[in-house]
Amino acid sequence: MHHFEYRNGELHAENVPVRKLAQEYGTPLYVYSSATFTHHFKAFDSAFEGIQHLTCYSVKACSNINILKLLGSLGAGMDIVSGGELHRALKAGVPAERIVYSGVGKKHTEIREALEAGILMFNVESKQELERIASVARELNKVARISLRVNPDVDPKTHPYISTGLKKNKFGLDIEQSLATYRRAGELEGVEPIGIDCHIGSQLTSIEPFLEALDRVMKFYETLKAEGINIRYLDLGGGLGIPYNTEEPPHPVEYGRAVTERLKGTGLTLILEPGRVIAGNSGILVTEVVYTKDTPSKHFVIVDAAMNDLVRPSLYQSFHRIAEVVPQGREQRDVDVVGPICESGDFLAQDRTIPAVEQGELLALFSAGAYGFSMSSQYNSRLRAAEVMVDGDTVKVIRKRETYADLTALEEGSL
Ligand SMILES: *Cc1c(COP(=O)(O)O)cnc(C)c1O
Numbered sequence: 001m002h003h004f005e006y007r008n009g010e011l012h013a014e015n016v017p018v019r020k021l022a023q024e025y026g027t028p029l030y031v032y033s034s035a036t037f038t039h040h041f042k043a044f045d046s047a048f049e050g051i052q053h054l055t056c057y058s059v060k061a062c063s064n065i066n067i068l069k070l071l072g073s074l075g076a077g078m079d080i081v082s083g084g085e086l087h088r089a090l091k092a093g094v095p096a097e098r099i100v101y102s103g104v105g106k107k108h109t110e111i112r113e114a115l116e117a118g119i120l121m122f123n124v125e126s127k128q129e130l131e132r133i134a135s136v137a138r139e140l141n142k143v144a145r146i147s148l149r150v151n152p153d154v155d156p157k158t159h160p161y162i163s164t165g166l167k168k169n170k171f172g173l174d175i176e177q178s179l180a181t182y183r184r185a186g187e188l189e190g191v192e193p194i195g196i197d198c199h200i201g202s203q204l205t206s207i208e209p210f211l212e213a214l215d216r217v218m219k220f221y222e223t224l225k226a227e228g229i230n231i232r233y234l235d236l237g238g239g240l241g242i243p244y245n246t247e248e249p250p251h252p253v254e255y256g257r258a259v260t261e262r263l264k265g266t267g268l269t270l271i272l273e274p275g276r277v278i279a280g281n282s283g284i285l286v287t288e289v290v291y292t293k294d295t296p297s298k299h300f301v302i303v304d305a306a307m308n309d310l311v312r313p314s315l316y317q318s319f320h321r322i323a324e325v326v327p328q329g330r331e332q333r334d335v336d337v338v339g340p341i342c343e344s345g346d347f348l349a350q351d352r353t354i355p356a357v358e359q360g361e362l363l364a365l366f367s368a369g370a371y372g373f374s375m376s377s378q379y380n381s382r383l384r385a386a387e388v389m390v391d392g393d394t395v396k397v398i399r400k401r402e403t404y405a406d407l408t409a410l411e412e413g414s415l
Helices: 018-025 034-046 065-073 083-091 108-117 127-139 175-187 208-226 252-263 276-282 312-316 404-408
Strands: 004-007 010-013 029-033 053-058 077-080 099-101 121-124 144-151 191-197 233-235 269-272 283-294 299-303 322-324 332-338 347-355 362-365 386-391 394-399
Touching: 010 018, 010 029, 018 029, 018 283, 018 362, 018 386, 018 394, 029 034, 034 053, 034 065, 034 252, 034 276, 034 386, 065 077, 065 083, 065 394, 077 083, 083 099, 083 108, 099 108, 108 127, 121 127, 121 191, 127 144, 127 175, 127 191, 144 175, 144 208, 175 191, 175 208, 191 208, 208 233, 208 252, 276 283, 312 347, 322 347
Parallel strands: 029 386, 053 077, 053 269, 077 099, 099 121, 121 144, 144 191, 191 233, 233 269, 299 332
Antiparallel strands: 004 010, 029 283, 283 299, 283 362, 322 362, 332 347, 386 394
16 A cells, blocks of 8 residues: 555655645655554554464654554553663553563663553563662562563574674574573562563564564574473564565565464564554655755765755665655756755665756655654754654644754753
8 A cells, every 4th residue: 555656747645746745844754654554553563363472562763642542542662771772661651561661771760660650570681680670670669571682593684783683783582591581580579470572673574583583583482382481471672674676575464374383372472663664654854955066076966855854865865755746857867865964974865876966946855653753863063854644634733843943942051
């Protein structure tokens, strides 16, 4: 299903011309499709309907509270990685018992807030973290439900910065350490081990690494069972890839079928933490061409979006499809699409073939919904972009464009 389509010679977001959105709200502009978010969530969630499960959207992919509200209303839980994300999820009305908390560096205050809220469980990533969670829980006279994040040492065959389940990564505990840590958790007051968790990486384009990880985790589950540790939840993390360019990632149905087959009859409740597969193709970034510039070696298209708006090309050398919002039918050119930031690493595309564009025209960067706005910054004192949500014919500004006052609001002497 495509909710970003060309109709009558111009790009639409659902029923609204993207050109009109840019006119009304300015650029750079994040444009999301409500129907796409809904469709992606339902397609993913229903792929696992054969077993008891909870789909916890990974908040960091795209964290706007309106998006959390939308997904929460569809029954989503949330996978959070900070106190700030807990705040967002609760504020969006997501019940605490649908929230799981991952991350290697949870601080004392963050743990306390999550315990006070009554989240479903902590995905614990080290022995020290386990001890700290237990001690905070005891202070509060509570018992923290926990999983250990095991590192199954499986290569997800994705970009190194988004590989997380290899021995050399900072995440989780290897299986040996995990066993000792589960034993410790079993005797420690203030924690109750109820789950096993793993998350091996992001943008996976095949289900084999997931299944390999699952097999290793299930073997470990049997070991824990034999030790009398009562595991009820299995959290498989996120990581399913999306098509940015020519990738052909598996459909959630294929993933769901393979996992469901392996878990049927175990009595385990499956937890999933999809981020990118829900948000990635639910949003685009719209930008205006400020200048074009030809040098002896390159044609540059200088646009008003930059690495502070969308860092993925600079950070991961990732590909975002770029197209004209209103195609003019000009000849193709090889260009670099770059932003105004004072860094040579500030590019949105390098050596890309797109139709020739002129000053003032609009370009759309596709697949920008995940790790787009949520990774944005104010570097070069640039105002963060506005975010709008389109739902059929209606448009809602879900985050206003920042102002100069926002830039300095927290700085001493700015008042
Ligand atoms: C980032 C992250 C996810 C989401 O990954 P996607 O590739 O966006 O699906 C899920 N779980 C954890 C622990 C993460 O850090």
